[in-house]
Amino acid sequence: MENKCVLCEGELKEKTVDYEVYGKSLGKFPAKVCEKCNEQWFDEKTSRKIEEAEKKAGLFGLSREGKIGYSGNSLIIRIPKEIAKFMNLKKEAPIVIYPEDKNKIAVSIR
Numbered sequence: 001m002e003n004k005c006v007l008c009e010g011e012l013k014e015k016t017v018d019y020e021v022y023g024k025s026l027g028k029f030p031a032k033v034c035e036k037c038n039e040q041w042f043d044e045k046t047s048r049k050i051e052e053a054e055k056k057a058g059l060f061g062l063s064r065e066g067k068i069g070y071s072g073n074s075l076i077i078r079i080p081k082e083i084a085k086f087m088n089l090k091k092e093a094p095i096v097i098y099p100e101d102k103n104k105i106a107v108s109i110r
């Protein structure tokens with residue numbers, strides 16, 4: 001592996017990092033961490049271990065592709081049942097929805 005960050009060309013340092021997915025810790029893994037942008041890089045073996053840990057924790061492949069639909073004058077985003085289950089979402093749960101940037105919508109459950 002290169003010792004320069006692919007994203008910003010910052011210096012990479014070997015560290016042990018706490019790996020988190022969707023706010024749940026999967027444990028500690030060896031990584032090369034960029035000193036400039038903080039991006040974490042894992043070698044292939046570690047990536048496979050992380051994938052296994054994600055599968056064990058039921059967190060693997062929770063992202064889904066979809067399309068924006070509409071109803072009346074509103075646009076609708078469907079929440080896949082796997083994500084609803086993971087987050088324990090219920091019908092009519094109060095939410096706050098806001099743009100995080102031009103390409104990302106955040107939804108907080110209150």
Ligand SMILES: [Zn+2]
Pocket residue numbers: 005006007008009010034035036037038039
């Ligand atoms: Zn970087």
